[in-house]
Amino acid sequence: MSILKIGLFGFGCVGTGLYQVLNQTNQLNARIHKIVAKNPHKTRSIQDVEILFDPDAILNDPEINVVVELINSSEEAYQLVKEALKRKKNVVTANKKLIAEHFAELIDLAKENRVSLLYEAAVAGSIPIIRNLEEYYNNDTLSRIEGIVNGTTNYILTQANNGISYEDALQDAQEKGFAEADPTLDVDGFDAKFKLVLLLKHAFGLTIKPERLLNIGIRNLKLKDVQFANEKGWRIKLFAKAIKRDNGLIAFVAPQLITKDHSSFHVDDEFNAVLVQAAFADKQLFYGKGAGSFPTASAVLSDISALQYNYQYEYRKSASNILELEDDFSLKVYIGSENASSLYDIDFEEIDDIFIGKNYSYRIGNVKFQTIKNIDWNKRSDMSLLLLPEELIEQKSLKSGYNELNINQN
Numbered sequence: 001m002s003i004l005k006i007g008l009f010g011f012g013c014v015g016t017g018l019y020q021v022l023n024q025t026n027q028l029n030a031r032i033h034k035i036v037a038k039n040p041h042k043t044r045s046i047q048d049v050e051i052l053f054d055p056d057a058i059l060n061d062p063e064i065n066v067v068v069e070l071i072n073s074s075e076e077a078y079q080l081v082k083e084a085l086k087r088k089k090n091v092v093t094a095n096k097k098l099i100a101e102h103f104a105e106l107i108d109l110a111k112e113n114r115v116s117l118l119y120e121a122a123v124a125g126s127i128p129i130i131r132n133l134e135e136y137y138n139n140d141t142l143s144r145i146e147g148i149v150n151g152t153t154n155y156i157l158t159q160a161n162n163g164i165s166y167e168d169a170l171q172d173a174q175e176k177g178f179a180e181a182d183p184t185l186d187v188d189g190f191d192a193k194f195k196l197v198l199l200l201k202h203a204f205g206l207t208i209k210p211e212r213l214l215n216i217g218i219r220n221l222k223l224k225d226v227q228f229a230n231e232k233g234w235r236i237k238l239f240a241k242a243i244k245r246d247n248g249l250i251a252f253v254a255p256q257l258i259t260k261d262h263s264s265f266h267v268d269d270e271f272n273a274v275l276v277q278a279a280f281a282d283k284q285l286f287y288g289k290g291a292g293s294f295p296t297a298s299a300v301l302s303d304i305s306a307l308q309y310n311y312q313y314e315y316r317k318s319a320s321n322i323l324e325l326e327d328d329f330s331l332k333v334y335i336g337s338e339n340a341s342s343l344y345d346i347d348f349e350e351i352d353d354i355f356i357g358k359n360y361s362y363r364i365g366n367v368k369f370q371t372i373k374n375i376d377w378n379k380r381s382d383m384s385l386l387l388l389p390e391e392l393i394e395q396k397s398l399k400s401g402y403n404e405l406n407i408n409q410n
């Protein structure tokens with residue numbers, strides 16, 4: 001491709017970051033031709049650039065061959081990206097919700113119009129995971145992906161691990177600009193789920209609607225749950241997880257207890273990490289900044305740079321995919337509550353440990369995923385669920401009745 005003439009939608013945190021990053025990247029044959037934002041009355045941190053407010057200024061400009069979409073509404077982004085692709089413009093976006101919700105349609109549209117649709121920045125900010133899954137792991141069979149892909153929840157959990165309550169940690173994250181005023185998408189695991197949809201596509205070739213994946217967040221974690229983790233020397237992390245089993249794929253978002261020797265044990269604050277397990281390469285951890293103006297802009301820059309050689313995702317794994325989402329398995333879980341009677345709402349297949357206290361109780365044991373899936377955990381403020389470090393129960397190890405039952409009471 002000759003010179004890349006960019007039409008940039010959005011001039012907020014990532015948009016201004018990209019503007020500055022591009023200004024410091026002389027070797028790239030790309031320049032921002034036009035910028036379109038939303039609010040004409042806003043005072044801008046960068047003032048020596050012309051900002052337009054009519055999307056057609058970009059969409060109708062035949063000279064613009066790359067649209068970079070960095071706005072904060074996935075519905076409006078959907079319209080802009082669709083139009084841009086129809087007008088045969090390459091698109092780079094950082095919007096995971098947009099891609100996760102309209103994956104098949106947008107891929108088809110890009111293909112039909114023979115243009116590229118790239119979105120490295122949409123998963124784990126600066127971490128180059130999408131292109132690595134697509135290219136580097138093209139022939140190595142992947143068995144597991146485990147990602148801390150949401151910086152807001154990781155920041156809150158890091159604070160919680162230090163004894164700060166969920167409410168105080170959330171407020172701190174909001175004051176520092178890591179969390180939105182309405183934190184639902186982050187703390188209830190939706191953001192991580194959108195990213196998991198993208199990971200599933202590039203790691204395993206599975207195209208799946210986000211509604212089909214379970215997301216359990218961290219909203220209902222109590223200090224007692226964190227104390228339980230601390231007493232064991234464990235930490236709590238929110239994972240977007242995919243595990244391959246025969247022709248099935250297990251995939252969901254949930255908080256998990258991890259031991260000191262887990263590679264993500266020291267992934268703290270707003271950092272992200274994606275653990276990839278492959279047949280030949282074994283385990284590899286991708287670690288870096290999952291958000292922020294420059295880190296996210298660096299991933300957008302990398303996509304723009306790839307357009308210089310007409311790079312497109314080929315989705316080769318989708319062509320041969322035979323994997324289906326599986327829900328016939330059991331997980332080893334800790335379920336805690338301030339109200340012991342709530343714990344009896346959950347049907348355990350096998351119980352390893354019970355603690356019943358005056359203000360706090362828990363049960364640990366095996367629960368069928370179908371049982372877990374049928375509960376709206378984000379709305380159950382009376383209970384918290386954590387996966388145990390060895391979360392997956394293989395069917396052969398299942399016995400009926402209570403096993404190694406310990407009942408503690410105080």
Ligand SMILES: NC(=O)c1ccc[n+]([C@@H]2O[C@H](COP(=O)([O-])OP(=O)(O)OC[C@H]3O[C@@H](n4cnc5c(N)ncnc54)[C@H](OP(=O)(O)O)[C@@H]3O)[C@@H](O)[C@H]2O)c1
Nearest residue numbers: 010011012013014037038039070071072094095291292296
């Ligand atoms: N921030 C991060 O660290 C991060 C990390 C990874 C991915 N992302 C993704 O990157 C994207 C941008 O995030 P951000 O943090 O940069 O958002 P932001 O700071 O809130 O900025 C959003 C920008 O979009 C503009 N905008 C909104 N609607 C528009 C429309 N219809 N047409 C044109 N411009 C419009 C706003 O215009 P005004 O300035 O006029 O209000 C603003 O400049 C999102 O998809 C986000 O999920 C962000």
